[in-house]
Amino acid sequence: MLPESIRESVIRLVDRSDRKSPLAFVGREAELDHLDGAVRSAVDGEPPLQTNVRVVQGAPGMGKTALCEEFMKRTAARGERNGHQVVCAPLHPSDLSTPPLTLVKAISERINDAQGEDVPHLRKKVVDATKGGVQAVQNFFRSEGWAELKNQRHGLSDSSTLESCLDAFAQYVWEYGLTIVLMLDEAQNCDVNSQQTKNNAQAIYNGRHKARMPLLCFGLPDTTQVLDQLKISRIPAQSVWDIGLLNPGEGREVIKRTLDHAGLSEADDDWMAHIKSMGMTAAEWRTWREALVDGLDEASDDFPQHLTAGLIAACKGVLNLPVGRKPDEALLRDIAEMHRERKREYYSGRLRSPAVTNHNAAFGAICRLAEKSGNGLVRWDDAVEIVAAGRHASAQDADDILKTAINKGVLGCDDIANPDFIAPPPIPSMQAHLGMRYDQMLASGQRNAPAMQDIIDGLAPDSANDGGG
Numbered sequence: 001m002l003p004e005s006i007r008e009s010v011i012r013l014v015d016r017s018d019r020k021s022p023l024a025f026v027g028r029e030a031e032l033d034h035l036d037g038a039v040r041s042a043v044d045g046e047p048p049l050q051t052n053v054r055v056v057q058g059a060p061g062m063g064k065t066a067l068c069e070e071f072m073k074r075t076a077a078r079g080e081r082n083g084h085q086v087v088c089a090p091l092h093p094s095d096l097s098t099p100p101l102t103l104v105k106a107i108s109e110r111i112n113d114a115q116g117e118d119v120p121h122l123r124k125k126v127v128d129a130t131k132g133g134v135q136a137v138q139n140f141f142r143s144e145g146w147a148e149l150k151n152q153r154h155g156l157s158d159s160s161t162l163e164s165c166l167d168a169f170a171q172y173v174w175e176y177g178l179t180i181v182l183m184l185d186e187a188q189n190c191d192v193n194s195q196q197t198k199n200n201a202q203a204i205y206n207g208r209h210k211a212r213m214p215l216l217c218f219g220l221p222d223t224t225q226v227l228d229q230l231k232i233s234r235i236p237a238q239s240v241w242d243i244g245l246l247n248p249g250e251g252r253e254v255i256k257r258t259l260d261h262a263g264l265s266e267a268d269d270d271w272m273a274h275i276k277s278m279g280m281t282a283a284e285w286r287t288w289r290e291a292l293v294d295g296l297d298e299a300s301d302d303f304p305q306h307l308t309a310g311l312i313a314a315c316k317g318v319l320n321l322p323v324g325r326k327p328d329e330a331l332l333r334d335i336a337e338m339h340r341e342r343k344r345e346y347y348s349g350r351l352r353s354p355a356v357t358n359h360n361a362a363f364g365a366i367c368r369l370a371e372k373s374g375n376g377l378v379r380w381d382d383a384v385e386i387v388a389a390g391r392h393a394s395a396q397d398a399d400d401i402l403k404t405a406i407n408k409g410v411l412g413c414d415d416i417a418n419p420d421f422i423a424p425p426p427i428p429s430m431q432a433h434l435g436m437r438y439d440q441m442l443a444s445g446q447r448n449a450p451a452m453q454d455i456i457d458g459l460a461p462d463s464a465n466d467g468g469g
Helices: 004-015 029-043 064-078 093-097 100-110 120-141 145-152 162-175 195-206 223-229 250-261 269-277 282-300 304-319 329-351 357-373 380-391 395-407 428-444 449-458
Strands: 053-057 084-091 178-184 215-219 240-242 421-423
Touching (some): 004 250, 029 064, 029 215, 053 223, 064 178, 064 215, 100 162, 162 195, 304 329, 329 428, 357 395, 357 428, 357 449, 380 395, 380 449
Parallel strands (some): 053 240
C-alpha cells in the first residue's frame, strides 16, 4: 500500500476540481509583467483611463484562472509599493450587476481573499504586513461604520452612483495606504444587457475616483468585444494579451514539480522506502519517472489543460497499482491511455456546444485546407464557404458559427473582432483530432464532406496562402 502521507497528497491532486495549485506554476513571466503594468500605473499616480486596465484572453484551458491566482499570490507576497499596500479583490461577473453600494461592499469583503490562503508559509507574513490597512478596512465594513458610510456621513443610498460610492470608500481605503486591484475572471460572462452592469463597468473604467483601482480582466477570446459592449472601450492594443501555449520546456517543469509536490520524488523518504519495499532500486525509479515525464510532456502539447489531465492520469495510475506491484512499462501504457481518454473527453466537451456540435466535419475540413495553404491560415471567406456547405447554412450563420468556434477554442483567428484569416486549433493534437474526424466522414460520404472537399480541391494552393507574409 502507498504510504499514507503520499496517498493523501495524491488523492488531493486527483480530486481537486479547480484549476490552481497544487499544480505547479511555471513561466508566464511576460503575462505577469503585463498585468503588473496596471498596478505600476496606479501606484505611480498615472490617470486611471486605459493605463489601469489589462485584459488577458484566450481559449478554454490555456491557464487564465491559474494566471489570475498566481498574480494574486505574488501581489500578496510582494507587499508595499510606493507607500501603498497592494491587495487584490476577486470579482465575479455577477458582482457588476449589483447596485453600487452592494458592489463596494463586495469589494471590501474580498480585499483579503487573495492574501496567501493557498500558500500557508506566506500567510503570517502577509497578514502581518497588511493588518494596519487591510484589517482596518475589513473591520470597518463589519461594524457600524458601513451604516455610517451609507447613511450619515455621505447620505448614500442604493440609487447613488458607483462614482460617489467609490469616492466615499476611498477616504477609508487611502487613509490606510491601500491600492485595490479588481480581478475579474470569466469576464465574457458579464451581462451586457444589464444597464446596472454597464453603469458600474464604466464608473470603474472611466472614473477619476480617488481609489484608482486597476481593473484586470480574464476571459475567452471575445472578452474585448464584451468589454466594448459594456462601454469599456478605447483599450489600447498593448493592454490586451492573447494567452497561448506554454513555452517549450515549461510544461515539462510543471510535470516534474507537481510530481514532487505529490511526494512521488526521490526527495521523499516515505516514497523511496515504499519503492525499495517493492524491490525497485532508486536508479530504476529514476528511470521510470523520467519515462513518465517524457511521455506526459510529449502528449500534452504544452497546453495547460492537457498537463493537468496527464498528471491526474499519472496519479490515478499510481493509486490503482495492485499491492506489491512496482511501477513498470505496463503502468506507463495505462497512464498514457488514461491521458488519451481525458484528452478525448476534453475535445468532446469543446465540440459538444449546440452552436458547434453539428459542424465538426467543417472544422476538420478547415484544418485540412490550412495544411494545404502552406502557412497554416485559411481566408475567412473560404472558411465561411466550407461551413455553409457542411450544413447548408447561410453565410451569416456560417460567420457566427466560426466566431463561436473560435471563442470555444475549437479554431484560432488573427482577430476575432475583424477577422481576415482563420487558423486550426492552437493545440496540435486537437487539430489532428478534427482532421481525423473529417477524413472518416469523407471516407464514408457523411455530412456533406464530399461537398466540402470539392471546395478545398477548387482552391489553388496560393488562394489560401495570401496571408503568408
